[in-house]
Amino acid sequence: MMQDLAMQTLEILMNSVGAKADTVILRIRESEHDNRIDIEVEDNGCGMSPEMVQKVTDPFTTSRKTRKVGLGVAFMKGLTEQCNGSFDIQSTVGVGTTVRASIQKDHIDAPPMGDLGEMIMYVIQADENIDFRFYYTTDNGNFEFLSEAVKQELEGVSLLEPEILLWIKEYINEGIIHAKEGME
Ligand SMILES: Nc1ncnc2c1ncn2[C@@H]1O[C@H](COP(=O)(O)OP(=O)(O)O)[C@@H](O)[C@H]1O
Ligand SMILES: [Mg+2]
16 A cells, blocks of 8 residues: 555654653644655654664664564665665664655655645644654745644643644644745
8 A cells, every 4th residue: 555655754753752752842844846755754762772773773784582573664765775865874872763754756656745734733742742843844945833832722731632633733734835935
């Protein structure tokens, strides 16, 4: 099944949630000019040892004696390799992890971006206490979504209220359209 970029990114973000991060930062840059899409996920979760990083990025080359790991990271890495891109994980135990993936935007195998608003809604639903920050950049403009700012506006109303979650999804998707069109 072909996963869009939003769903692949959700896998990476859910790893940050699973790593007990209290701050998760997603940066996405879409550039027509450079013909690139860059995705970066930074968290302050539990981090990984170098051995663990090796194991999650190349799950098929590592020892069979070690615990099984999933394929979310490996799939993202594979996608970057398929699409003339690059992939990198920087991680420190007890400090956090940064995953960077970049692909050629118009590559024939490049999946569509998908629904980023909906994807971020899922992340917030997974843990509303996370300080989640989304920075989106194009050649024409920027958009940012900060969960803490929304929480302040809501004055105690939960982000998990269905109307709030839907508002977040729409707000983000409109912000993305405006950033693409250069109307900030
Ligand atoms: N941001 C992260 N912080 C800490 N550990 C991580 C992070 N991302 C991945 N990992 C570790 O790598 C493993 C493999 O991740 P992944 O490839 O997404 O598969 P899965 O999540 O199904 O195990 C995770 O189970 C986790 O132990
Ligand atoms: Mg995972």
